[in-house]
Amino acid sequence: MMPIINNPWNGSVMRAIVHDQHGEARRVLRLSEQPSPPAPAAGQVRVRVLSRPVHPGDLAGVEGFPGAPRGRFATPRIPGLEGMGVVETVGEGVRDLRPGQRVAFFPVPAAWSELLTAPSGLVVPVPEGVSDETAALMLVNPITLLTLLRAVEDAQHGQAGPVVQTAAGSSVGKLVCAAALEHGTPLVNLVRSATGAQTLRRRFPGLPTISTADTGWRTQVRDATGGRGARVVLDAVGGSLTGELAGLLDDGGTLITYGQLGSGSTPLESLALTPRALTVRGVSIEQWMARTPEERAEDVAFAARLASTAPELFEAAAGYDLADFAKAVDHARRPGRSGTVLLTSPAS
Ligand SMILES: NC(=O)c1ccc[n+]([C@@H]2O[C@H](COP(=O)([O-])OP(=O)(O)OC[C@H]3O[C@@H](n4cnc5c(N)ncnc54)[C@H](OP(=O)(O)O)[C@@H]3O)[C@@H](O)[C@H]2O)c1
Structure with a gap:
């Protein structure tokens, strides 16, 4: 052995x-x-x-x-x-x-x-x-949620604006939905299929949910974000979708990438980072261990409370x-x- x-x-x-x-x-x-x-x-x-x-x-x-x-x-x-x-x-x-x-x-x-x-x-x-x-x-998904919310707050620079998230029907995505409803964050959900969109709309009727399988999905997102685009995109898909997501951002916006469910690739040059002053930032739960023991204890207490009060999540x-x-x-x-x-x- x-x-x-x-x-x-x-x-x-x-x-x-x-x-x-x-x-x-x-x-x-x-x-x-x-x-x-x-x-x-x-x-x-x-x-x-x-x-x-x-x-x-x-x-x-x-x-x-x-x-x-x-x-x-x-x-x-x-x-x-x-x-x-x-x-x-x-x-x-x-x-x-x-x-x-x-x-x-x-x-x-x-x-x-x-x-x-x-x-x-x-x-x-x-x-x-x-x-x-x-x-x-x-533990993992609530701590991921807290990590993402902190990254969104950093990216907003005190100027709250619309947030778009991909893979919104995922376990993490549903936690983001619940947090957005609780905090009044203007969140727009993206999923990859009409069936997924229907299911998520039933679960969170207060949030716009758009399927990237619809030909007009980019226009729908632009309308749902007030015509200017998103302040932040939270993305778990990456790959060839990255360029499309950068295109959904308002000037000065931030693309937060935290997963790679998709395939393909997008050249960095196509993202127009410089003229539009966009930021791309990676976020990982691995950085959580760098928080102090007291901060981590607070996060764990949040996770335990959520498990007790909202087990459906x-x-x-x-x-x-x-x-x-x-x-x-x-x-x-x-x-x-x-x-x-x-x-x-x-x-x-
Ligand atoms: N960075 C970190 O520290 C960290 C921590 C935790 C999780 N994550 C990431 O967060 C993401 C969600 O994790 P989870 O456990 O919540 O996922 P999950 O519950 O397993 O759900 C996966 C979701 O992704 C969707 N999906 C799969 N492939 C896709 C594609 N190619 N394009 C668009 N959507 C796709 C699925 O949609 P269908 O319903 O259509 O199948 C499903 O809704 C993953 O990328 C994971 O790696 C990152």
């Missing part, structure tokens, strides 16, 4: 999904037996993981991010950074977590395994009444046992899916 968990082996094994090389997830992922992590060291906890999401970013990490820092996704590796489970044992000095407690964690590598050891500071109790499914999705599409990871990957890739696919494993 080739151990991927870098810990002295205590003789017991667990199941984990691993990949030995980057490539199409269905092809390179495999179920394996790995040495279980040993008893936690001081300040650590050992968690039996019950449920973890298959995020688009997890699949991109398996495929290999273009331009990812060297070693960041070195193989062999076990994917996953988020999940929920039950504390098995706590290391010396851990006061705020106890065995048997339900917890969520992020960012903890190797979440697609049955057991993991994590620094206690990255593990948070699940509020009472929050289901396991919701808890498995409790943490929709799970389906759950598959780790052994059925191929079905889970297929489901996660299915167009028109609503909610996030979970990989599950038993409590013992």
Whole structure:
């Protein structure tokens, strides 16, 4: 057995999904037996993981991010950074977590395994009444939302204006919709199909939703943004759509890119950045760890409150046992899916 968990082996094994090389997830992922992590060291906890999401970013990490820092996704590796489970044992000095407690964690590598050891500071109790499914999705998407809202605020320079978002029917997109309604932000949603537009309009009737499959979508966006264009575009699609999105911005506007669901490319020269004083900015949840522990604790408290008060914003599409990871990957890739696919494993 080739151990991927870098810990002295205590003789017991667990199941984990691993990949030995980057490539199409269905092809390179495999179920394996790995040495279980040993008893936690001081300040650590050992968690039996019950449920973890298959995020688009997890699949991109398996495929290999273009331009990812060297070693960041070195193989062999076990994917996953988020999940929920039950504390098995706590290391010396851990006061705020106890065995048997339900917890969520992020960012903890190797979440697609049955057991993991994590620094206690990255593990948070699940509020009472929050289901396991919701808890498995409790941290990444709300923290992404907060990261995006901060980037939008920076880009507005105190002059609020219309915001356009792509992939608006995604789990993150729906959180952005709910936040826009709460804060009175003039948000225009873009989705890629008429069916997706219909579904999102039913869910958020107060927000204009436009399908890029309509020939007149650019004019519809211009009308919905008051004729001048958007102050900010929040984009998770990228690729060949980037040029079109830059064209939707008002002069001085900002394109915030935070995902790459699309394909193709757009030459930088075609964006007219200089004459129109446009800004293009990348935003990633990876920058979240640079916030102070107090700031991160506030963000986690926001996520936990949201999970308690608005569980409908943490929709799970389906759950598959780790052994059925191929079905889970297929489901996660299915167009028109609503909610996030979970990989599950038993409590013992
Ligand atoms: N930067 C960060 O730190 C960070 C953190 C979290 C998430 N993200 C990114 O945020 C995005 C949304 O994540 P999520 O988990 O919320 O997604 P999700 O729930 O899995 O939903 C994906 C959505 O994207 C749409 N979509 C897929 N391919 C598309 C394409 N080529 N063109 C237009 N729309 C497309 C789908 O539309 P259909 O309904 O039509 O299938 C679906 O609504 C992803 O790009 C993810 O990588 C980034």
